[in-house]
Amino acid sequence: MGDCPVLNFDPHRWIAEPEGAESGQSVATVATVARVHAEFENSVSKQGPATLATTATKPAGNPSVTLREWHSHLAPLDFDTAPDGFTLNRWRELHGDSWWIYENFAARAVRDGWSAHDLFGVFAPRPGWGGLCDRLQGARNLKMDRDRAAWSSWGVRHWTCRGAGDDLVESGLKLIWELAGTGNG
Structure with a gap:
């Protein structure tokens, strides 16, 4: 650990060194080690054992079959009938966010291994704590890649x-179509 150039890098000493001075710890060396270290850190999964086990046991399946299944569950949802425990405004936002995700991101997400719970999960006791449709809360600047989804809302x-x-x-996460079984008009 003591020989790691990143840990031993002294920015004050580096600033004080004259330009082009030969030292055992050049900026290029530190930058290279930092880049290699960062690449190693990014290659190691940050997911816990339970997540890795769940992901590993998911069947690959046919993406088009999964998309048709999701569509068949989303299609009957009534925009104007909120399930018990939801205000009509919150339900309409969830409904709109779910369809927006489906239409714009679901095809790629299913190929990348995102599950229905990742995209369409709703955690009723805590709005914004569920899957992506629960968290978006109307935002339309979503960027997704294989492992992450990022967006901003009000800065x-x-x-x-x-x-x-x-x-x-x-913990009680339900798919949006599982909530719609009981409506309160």
Whole structure:
């Protein structure tokens, strides 16, 4: 640990060194080690064992079959009938966010391994704590890649990751179409 150039780098000493001075710890060396260290850190999964186990046991399946299934569940949702425990405004926002995610991101997300809970999970006791549709809260500047989704709302940046929805299932996360079984008009 004591020989690691990144840990031993002294920015004050580096600033005080004259330009082009030969030292055992050049900026290029430190930058190279830092880059390699960062690449290593990014290659190591940050997900816990439960998430990794869930992800590993998911069947690959046919993406088009999954998309048709999601569509068949979203299509009957009534924009004007909120389930018990939801205000009509909150329900309409969830409904709109779910369709927006489906239409713009679902095809890629399903190929990348995002689950229905990751995208369409709703954690009723805590708005904004569920899957992506629950967290977006009307934002339309979503950027997604294989493992992460990021967006901002009113200048605040938010993010979630693939597998986060699956971790919340035991805590009561429901899919948006599971909530719609009981409406209160």
